[in-house]
Structure formats: C-alpha cells, structure tokens
Amino acid sequence: MSKYFKAKTVDNFSLNKHFSLLNLSPLSDIDIPQPGQFYMLQAGDTCDPLLKRPFSIFRYEDNLLSFLYRIRGKGTLSLSRLKSGDIINVIGPLGNSYPVPDGDFIALAGGIGIASLLPLLDRFKNRAYLFYGARNKEELVMIDAAKGISKETFITTDDGSEGKKGLITDSLIDFLNPSRITHHASRIYACGPTPMLKELHRIIKSQIQNPKSQIIECYVSMEEHMACGVGACLGCVVKVRGQETVDSSQKWIYKRVCKEGPVFDIKDIIWE
Template identity: 35%
Template sequence: MGKIPDLIFYQTLPVLKNEKIADKFFILSLQTAEMARGAFPGQFAMLKPERSSVLLGRPYSVYKREGDILSFLYKIYGKGSRELSRVKSGEKINIWGPLGKGFQETSLREWAFVAGGVGVAPFLFLAQEAPKNISMTLYFGIKNKDQAILQKEFEDLNCKVIFVTEDGSYGEKGWVTDAVKKFLDQKLKTQNSKLIPIELFTCGPRLMEKAVAQLAQEYHLRCQVAFEEYMGCGLGTCMGCVVKCHNGKEGQYERVCREGPVFMADHIVWE
C-alpha cells in the first residue's frame, strides 16, 4: 500500500453491471483481471464511456474487488457522472488505472472510517483487504434515510456501521464529526492513557475532511485523508488536481492523482 503503481492499464471494456442503489448513487462493475490484480484500497481509475459527450475522464475510487471484477460506487454530480449512469450493461467504457497511491499501512489495530456521502466508496475495499484482527467502525454521514446504503456490505466484513443523518431521519442526528468526537471522548474516559490507539480514515466533502483532520490533531491521532478532486488526466501530467501541502518553507502543491489521493492529514495545509 501507499506507493505509486508499477502497472497502469488502459482498456476498453464492456460494462458488466451499472445499477442504481439509491437516489443518485450507482455501482458500476467491470471485468479486468489486469487492473484487479494490482489495485489496492484508496486507488482510483479514470472512467469515460466510449460514446460520450464529455471530454475528460472522471476519477472514481475502487469500491470493491471480487476476483477479476472491480466495482466503482459513484454519485451523480454533473454531466460526466450523469452520462456514466446511463451506460447499459454490455456498452463499452474506456478506463485507465489503477491510479494514485492508496491508503498507507498502519500498525494500529483499531480503524475508524469517517465518510461523507459517496466518500464511503474506498472504505469498503479497505475493509475487504484489512488484516483479520482489525476492529473497524464506519461513521457514515448522509443527508437522510434514503441514502442509508451499504450497511450489510460493511457488516459482512465485520465493520460496524454508525449512520449520522443531517435531518435525524436515520441513525444519529447531526454531523458525522460530532459522532466521532463523542466516541473519542468516551474512549478517553475508559482508559488511563491520553493516547487513543486508533487510526482515522476520512473521505468526503472537503469541509468534513478538514473537521476530521482537526479532530485528529486535537486527539493526537494518525489520520489518512482520501481526497475527492476534479481531475484532468488522472496520471499526473496536467497538474490540475493539486492540493497545498506542508513541504518546504512555503508549502507545495502536490497532485491528488499521483502523490495522493490519500495523504496524511497533517501533511495538508487546510485552507
């Protein structure tokens, strides 16, 4: 984990399945032994329907691997994802990947995933690939009960799921970061040490990620952030998808597609 892939493939593949699982949420699956073999959690691929009116590919992180089959969870945001959602089984899409550095290895045995909406995607693959004795909890921030998806998928992988809805229509009410904070405070009460042996992972809207990074700093936790970002090429050549990082005196822009999409939270200059 955590290194730039040696092997990147460009393929034109028929879509196996492209199913709506909730309002605006879809899962698309493709059979690709080459990409499936090399992919690791946190990585993504660029997808573009063969017949497409948009120009650029769109980046989607790998949601699941089952043998030769890779699946991508995505949400309709704009024109590109809307077109993707209309691709039928058997129709072809162009895909290049696997791309980016995935999640980094950690020696900690308790993992907390903090996801906002479609940001949940890379965590299922991470849960699939997690070593056996890891205790995992997903804090899943969603708008309302209609988006309460994937509970069974995570629970089947021994990952506990705590939903937090903005309107209280499902699970806890409020912000997902409040639920995480409550959990961390409880942890502190039940142990003597001030250090909590938990690794945080977060993916979702930038403001949520920033709030999780602040929690990590406050509670002295390691925290890995997977960014959602608008990209041009996904390969590291257009320099379009950068994020400001602590690197040298003035900081430096690093590419989400190449140095990321996963960064340590304390490496990011949160603006």
C-alpha cells in the same frame, strides 16, 4: 501491465434514488487495485463530456471491477447510461492507497466517501469502527454490507431519518473522549466532503495535544476535480506542508492528488 485498457460493461444498475453500481470486465490483464486507489472512466462515447472522470475502486473480485457512483453532472449521467456489453476506456489503478492498518482502526465516511473506504473495511474485516454520515436515510448506501465487515458502526444523518441526528464528526468526538475510551484504535482513515475533513483536522489537532489520547495518525483521501488523472495537467493540486532543509525552508508546496495522492497524512495538508 498497461494502465490504459478497455473494459466491457457487465451490468450497471441503480441501488436507490442516488447511487448506482457499475461492474466492468477488463479486456486485458490489469494490475490488482489496492484500497484507496482510483480509475479514470470514460464517461460516454461522445466528446461531450470529453474528459474521463475519477472513481474509487469499490470492489475487485473475480477480475471484475466495481464502482459505486452518484450522479452529479454530465459525466456521471453518461456513465449511468452504459448498458451491458458497452465497451469503455479505462485508466488505472491510479494514485497511492491507504497505508496498511496496524491494528483496529477508525474509518470516517461522509456520503459517497464510503465507496473509497469500503474496500479497506473488507480487506481488514472486523477491525474498523465505522463512522458513516449522510444528509438523510436515502443518501446512506451499502449500510448492511458495511455493518457486516465492521467491528462497530456509528451512523448519523443531518435530519435524523437514520441513526443519530447530527454530524458524524460529533459522534467521533464522543467516541474519542479519553475519559470514555473503550477501543484500541490509533489510526483514522477518512473520505468525504471537505468541510468534514477540515473538522477532522481540527479534531486530530486537539487529540494530538491531549496526552491521554490514543490517536496518533490520520489519513484522508482527497477529492479534487481531475482532468488527466495521471499527473500531467496539474489540475488537481492541493497545498501541503513544505520540507525544511538547512538551506531553505519552503512553507508549502503543491502536490497532485492524482499522483502523490489521493491519500495524504491529514497533518500535511494546508486546510484553508
């Protein structure tokens, strides 16, 4: 099936001051998206902005594609102006997906990162310990939906307006403390801002060195700027560890987030 298709806007509405939900009905048959995959959505019908923008699949139900988005600049502002009945160009589903969890797991979402992780929580209901952090109460979205499909939910906000005050990674550190372990999760899935992912990398390194730790794997969804979304422009590359062979040892190579990602093993990324 072609990844290039047109879709009709079913509805497009604000959930609160920051977030909106867009529901699209594809006008042709499409491949079924997996949690972690994304679509390039045409942002408006003019040449400004010219490029499509990447958005994680938030929900796929009854042949409706749903996207949870936050208005940031020109592209997302144009997206917010789509009205019921408007037709847009779409490419997807693109990229790889989150590996299937083998039991209970931890999901770490920072801000709009919840859009990418919620389908995983929904596919594997009541198996996730969800850690979800945002700047303040208004920037948390879909909390009730997330709570309803998670085993346990931990919320933090920077200003303490909802949940615990502080960083979500600090709550994760408490939870992972081997002397207080009450869970059987061995894998972490994460999506959110780069500083959160860098801190997670530091946490994972110390977990791996700790013989009492249960955590053995961690997968992160990377959010790089994208131009083409299909592997052609090299605009979305990240540095990952190279492969050592008998003949050569390359310390690092570039991988395209849109093609080889967006989901990577956290240990493979070179965090600078």
